[in-house]
Amino acid sequence: MVAINLWSSLTRFTEGARVVEVEAETVGGALDRLVADYPGLEPIIEAGVSVVVDGEVAPNRHTKVPEGAEVVLMQRLKGG
């Protein structure tokens, strides 16, 4: 199981939970699971999010999520 930290305005779609647990081994798997469990999140994840695994922005969907890793969902990061 992986615990995913959401930004709290997303709790409207997760029955109030700020941290949700999903079964996943990769970033992509975790996102797919999230959408499956909480369909309200789909447009937000579709629009683009950054997934931070143990402090590092995951470069792609195949990035491994180790058991017990810290996973934080953030709005997509870019720059000037």
Place this chain on the structure above:
Amino acid sequence: MRYHTPTTFEDAAQLAARAKGLTRFLAGGTDVLVQMRAGMVQPDDLIDLKKIAGVSEITATDDGGWRIGVAVPGIALGAHEGLCADWPGVVEGMELVGSTQIQGRATLTGNLCNGSPAADSVPGLVAAGASVEITGPDGTRTVPVEDIPVSPGKTALEAGELISAILLPPRGQNAGDAYLRFIPRTEMDIAVVGSAVSLRLDGDTVSDARVALGAVAPTVKLVPEAAEAIIGTTLDESALEALAKAASAACSPIDDKRGTVAFRTEVAGVLTKRAALIAKARAKGDTA
């Protein structure tokens, strides 16, 4: 657009008088070209004055004053020792117009004819008691500089008339002038407030003075009340306060992108005090 290069002011006046559409005169071009580029002005006839003999010259007049050609750029004013010695306030006003590059082109006459209340060179000319020679289809006339601007962007020149020279009076002894402006940056801005003071000393006492303000009214403004506040004084603290008060009281500015009413009114007083002190120091022989 037709481009003309007359060789006399009379021809230039005739061209302008005959032109049917929109006419503009070209000397330095630093305002006209910007307006053309922005699409604000699309002249049908553009009359370049730079082929007229003498327009790029600064000459001493018989009475001890100066005659400045309409195409003399700022950089040439600053390089003229005699003019700088007599009228440093007039020269520094012109030198504040734009960058080094603008100084290579921009002229006193153009700055005056643009009709902006914020024109940096105009308060100094007004404080100096300068006048302009105007050539029209019916001959020439001479008019004080303060009578040229009538409202923002408008001058007292009639159709077919153009300025053919700027005339500075003789400076005389124990006199000095100065111009200060306020801008948010150190360069490249339009004055938020401008203030020029010209004065003469009798010993340590101000015997004669003229004060002119820019950017605080629809036109550059001669402020006799401000001059009266310092005539007969030694520019002591209370005279300076009275000067600042009179300058501020003469302001009727607007709120705009460059400054507020309150700011312009306040700073007009501050700058006038500072300009008066510089003018006094110059009258006493300080060349800075």
Place this chain on the structure above:
Amino acid sequence: MSKVHVTTSVNGDEVEFLADPRETLLDCLRDHIGLTGSKEGCGTGDCGACSVTLDGALVCSCLVLGVEADGKRVETIEGMADGAELHPLQRKFIEHAALQCGFCTPGILVAAKKLLETNPNPTEEEVRYWLAGNLCRCTGYDKIIRAVMDAAAELRQEAA
């Protein structure tokens, strides 16, 4: 709208072109004679990227009409190096990393050259005020000022 035949000298070469009287000298340099080193950053004389000298006077070529150049001498960035040998200012700009994007660089070099011809030993403040009409958005001016001061020192040494 008839065009005007203009004969002028650009970087020492006699050049002829036909100009619409509304076209600026900058337009003519860039579009008629292919000298694109002078840049248009504003078109209003506020940025200095189009700086050239006209009969020796430093001007913004966006504020000069092409027809006004008739019979005059124009010097642009393209004429600054002596063949393959760079002007000391050009060399010092590279050495001091005084450019980032490089777009303002031609205008600044032309303006700085005129400064050093006018005043071979400028103070930092004099350099800053002379170049106040040349906007640079990348560098914060620090390395530009250093490069100009260093080139001035080198030129003084050469002259001594």
Place this chain on the structure above:
Amino acid sequence: MAKDEFKEFKLVGTRPDRPDGLDKVTGRARYGADISAPGMLWAAVLRSPHAHARIVKIDTSKAEALSGVKAVITRADFPTGLTGEDWNLQENTMAGERALYDGHAVAAVAATSKLRAEEAVRLIEVEYEVLPHVIDVDDAIKPDAPVIREGAADATVPEGMPPNVVRYMEFGRGDVEAGFAEADLVMEKTYKTEATHQGYIEPHACMGQMGADGKGEMWVCTQGQWFIRKMCAAVLGLETSQLRVTPSEIGGGFGGKTTIFMEPLSLALSKKAGGKPVKLVMSRSEVLRATGPTASASMDVKIGMKKDGTITGARAEFRMQGGAFPGSPVDMALYCCFAPYKLENVEHIGYDVLANRPKCAAYRAPGSPMGAFAVESLLDEMCRELDVDPLEMRLKNAVREGDTASYGPKYGSIGLVETLEATKAHPNLSIPLGPNQGRGIAAGYWFNHNGETSVSLAISEDGTAQVSVGTPDIGGSRASIALMTAETLGIPYEDVRVNVVETGALGVNEPTHGSRATFASGKAAVVAAGHAITEMCKRAANEWGIDPEAVEWVDGAAQPAGDNAGKFPPMTIAEIAGKMGSTGGPISGHHESVPEGVGASFGCHVVDVEVDPETGRTTILRYLVVQDAGRAIHPAYVEGQYQGGAAQGIGWALNEAYIYGEDGRLQNSVFLDYRVPVASDLPMIDTVIVEVPNPGHPYGVRGVGETGITPPLPAIANAIQEATGARLCDLPMSPPKVLAAIKAKGG
């Protein structure tokens, strides 16, 4: 400060001449507007004079009848049915039913000359029905504000929010109220910042060519040629691969050239004009009115602090408008605003709001300067109130490796403490100040970014190397990439040529943005060089008849790895390359990835100002930038980034702002009144490059381009308070505002 293992480099850390220097000091370098082609037409654009208006009718017949006019287009010439950001881009490129801001494009013309195109634009007649408009973010968020667009809100916006709120977020951790209860001092204030423009000196320029067969070419000044390709294709309904985009040299971007504004117009005009190339160059006024400035912000911040300076709780609620489209960087502002501080209790709330202004674009650390202005200003006031040294307060609360960031994730290796210590040690801090002078300190943060990256490297027959990168060189990245490549290959810097290539030459690259060029393209070039080295070792091994594993690469040559491998003299890169045709063919290296290991960069600035108490004018006396670069590959260009960021921040703090009239029109669309700093406004800008190497990069690089614009806004506000006693909470701190603040406090 460099760690020992980084001291042995031959090239990394040196300051050679940049490879494109000669072109750029001689006027030869070709920028956007310098490109022309045979048969080329010129374009001009008609723009809305209204902030908000329904377009009732457009009559282009007179323009079309003008001799020399080859094409006139309106929105009717664009495909329909786009959604999401694609629709936003299309709508911003050319107005549809309504003009949404002053300067919004309404029609465009291509003609045989620039003057003719401008004449034709003046002949287009548009009938507008002027609608109510809203400019200020606090007005735009009111429930009864004019509605910019129905249905623009995304799923994050709860029911019942005001109509112009299009994105909403809240996040944080701990119990912020409990944090405030623990504090000895709790302060809360509201701050505002006005929109500013990136102000690159080169206006947007492109030349587009598009045939009836759907094949197109574009030459354009851009930070990202693949973004241009993708966005133009989306807006015009093209097949992406049929459009080839070649970047010119770029005259500054700072984020503003990461997207499209008028580029699709040149392609659409070209297609309508029978495939002739069409050049479109913006005027400065068009740049300021119709390209992306940054957002304007209204921000509430509340912080609790103990007497010893410990922060016990922090809350930020930011409202930002990014123009008539979603996309203000309110999220980034919130992420960055408390990032330097270790916080147990923190809460963030953000609103993205629409207003009748141009669509904002990224601007150097998007959002971060605004958030820093609010938070670093309030912290400074609290330090004054509690008599705590502002630098010590920052050290006490500073985040370190392993700490959880205010916005969620854990920090890897970071250099904030080292940066603050280096600041403390700098001599500028002990220079005595005179009357009306003040010193201000502030910290700042930017994440830095990785992004899609594809790089190719090829060894030439003479043993030199060429590197093809997809990130345009805005400020010297060719030099830094050449240094790292040469260091890796063991060859002279001059033997590497770095080319910025067109979209046909590499896989997709994100733009030069997010301070990523030297990090991401540099890292990929190093990996690609490694692949080439592996191949060259193999070629040598084959020549020698030994196992490739037994060959190592030292100083630009293959050599046997130890005596057991055999005794052969080193084989240089030139020798291997000279024979490559007969030893297996071309030798190259390639790498593509979204690189891991981005290193965040913290900075701390110290500014000394003098304020004229009679006019409110602020003079910058001294300025110090201290920032962690990870490792400075070419220190001169790192310093340049620090100095440039500081100068832009100084402009934003003191004088730059979008000024709108009551009619919603932009009043200062020229450089005369959009007041970027000029040379005489600034002092020399002192820099200290702190080097806490980023373990995620082979040479320790962190991005350095963006952090530097973040601290100046609050640092200057803090200095002005020390100089005058007056606290400015509303940017810009222009003389009228400073004078009014001095008078209000009775000074």
